[in-house]
Amino acid sequence: MKNKIKILHVITHLPIGGAQDNTLYTVELLDKEKYDISLCCNLDGELVGRAKKVEGIKLFDIPFLCREVSPYNDIRALILLNKLFKKEDYTIIHTHSSKAGLLARLAAVLNKTPIVIHTIHGFAFNDFMNVFKKNFFIYVEKILAKWTDVLITVSNLNKKKIIDLNIAHENKIKNIYSGIDLNLFTNKRNDEFRNELNLKNDHILLGSVGRLSRQKDPITMIEAFGIISKQFPKSHLALVGDGELKGEILEKIHKLKLNGRVHLTGNKNNPWQIYHSLDLFIMSSVYEGLGRSITEALCCGVPVVCTSVEGVPEIVRDNKTGILVPPKNASALADGVIRSLNNLEDAKKMANQGRKFVNENFDVNKMVDDIDTLYDTLL
Numbered sequence: 001m002k003n004k005i006k007i008l009h010v011i012t013h014l015p016i017g018g019a020q021d022n023t024l025y026t027v028e029l030l031d032k033e034k035y036d037i038s039l040c041c042n043l044d045g046e047l048v049g050r051a052k053k054v055e056g057i058k059l060f061d062i063p064f065l066c067r068e069v070s071p072y073n074d075i076r077a078l079i080l081l082n083k084l085f086k087k088e089d090y091t092i093i094h095t096h097s098s099k100a101g102l103l104a105r106l107a108a109v110l111n112k113t114p115i116v117i118h119t120i121h122g123f124a125f126n127d128f129m130n131v132f133k134k135n136f137f138i139y140v141e142k143i144l145a146k147w148t149d150v151l152i153t154v155s156n157l158n159k160k161k162i163i164d165l166n167i168a169h170e171n172k173i174k175n176i177y178s179g180i181d182l183n184l185f186t187n188k189r190n191d192e193f194r195n196e197l198n199l200k201n202d203h204i205l206l207g208s209v210g211r212l213s214r215q216k217d218p219i220t221m222i223e224a225f226g227i228i229s230k231q232f233p234k235s236h237l238a239l240v241g242d243g244e245l246k247g248e249i250l251e252k253i254h255k256l257k258l259n260g261r262v263h264l265t266g267n268k269n270n271p272w273q274i275y276h277s278l279d280l281f282i283m284s285s286v287y288e289g290l291g292r293s294i295t296e297a298l299c300c301g302v303p304v305v306c307t308s309v310e311g312v313p314e315i316v317r318d319n320k321t322g323i324l325v326p327p328k329n330a331s332a333l334a335d336g337v338i339r340s341l342n343n344l345e346d347a348k349k350m351a352n353q354g355r356k357f358v359n360e361n362f363d364v365n366k367m368v369d370d371i372d373t374l375y376d377t378l379l
Contacts, residue, residue, distance in 0.1 A: 004036040005379065007092040010081070010104040012065050014045035016241070016267050017211065018292030019121035022154070022178045022367070023096045024050055029368040032056035035375075040084065041065060041100070046267050060084060067099055074103060081107040091115060092375060098124035102144060109147045115378050118144070119152040120162070121178075122215075122289035122310075141167045149378060152371075154178045154290040155311025174374055179364030180295055187301030187355060190276035197238065197263050204235040204341065207278045209271055209293045212243030212264075214286070217307075219245065219252055221284040223330035226256040228337050235341075237282075238263045240274050275300035280340055280347070286327045288312055295362045298322070298354035303347035305336040321354030323347075 007030075011023045024047060027039050038058040039051060042065040051059060062084075064077035085093070085107050092115040093108045095101040101118045108116045125137035145151060145168040153159040153175045163170050194205055206225070210216045218239055225237045239249070239262065246264065253262045268274055271293075275281065281297035283306040290311040297304050298315065304322035306312050316322035323340060325332040340347040 006036045006090045008038045008090045009094050010040045010100045011096040012100045013042040014047040016046045019097050020047050025364045027057050028054050078103045085111040105144050105147050116148050117150045118148050152176050155314050157311050176370045177362050179362050179367030181364050184272045185296050185299035193274050193277035204279050206280050207238040208282050209240045211241050212245040217284045217286050220330050222252045224333035227334035240265050240268050242266050275302050278302050295358045299358045301351050301355050303340050303351040321350050
């Protein structure tokens, strides 16, 4: 019997998120007869239970892996990764997310791992940070790219950004869209989530799914809803997710007198039921690798209004599959939502076009097939 190819996927931790879904789908669906698969991360987050249920893989806990910059934890994590790589002697190391990508690629170099791949789900830098900090992160990415055989991007715009910033040559980059399970995200209406919120049939439910973080910019969304709520007094906004901005969001809700109209639900393990209850989906991110929640919403046939950042325009074609607005602009976001609600039939037609596009391009099985093909070309 031919020996299996030893491969390790490394991600920082497992909260609910697009990078985490991408990683878990990959280890779930790759051929276990062909690959000896391991997953390494800090076993922290809502998706740990899902990871533990994946049959035919080994799971390694690195408790010091964390998103934050912490020299003490980062060095300890690197030591543990180095020991693991030395012991297991992997053929392929495939990293996900910035911190795991940094530490695991360094450990791979120290252990002379034959093949190193990194998926860029989003950059550690963005246009809203200090220019010196941004340039430092770009410099680090250039060094790491030299240690990497292939960089996978999840949007063509991110691929272009890597080339434009001279992080890596085009022949080292492969774009593979993050896939979703098309069997879960259907366009069947389900009012279970609306019932949880005690909404009536004539209430309008707007919603967003994502971390309550600076990246997702929920504050701008709350400010936009303050404008929307005056024109649509029966509208409600649900923010599905959790994060460090929860306290600041509650203050903003109170200040704008939106108590009872904005619902903070925390994380949900069944996001498809959320989309099935929405009248319109909103995304207000200031940067986004692709925008997985947008593909999920469109797959459910829900109209979308989103900020035009990074990979988002590859999914949402303005006034064709949804509405795009500039980031950090509450009035523009409110205007996009109001236009959609005033022309809901047209918005639904655009969403159906978006649904067709997602079904053709974002099937999780296609994503894993493309990754498998990439592995074959490198072996």
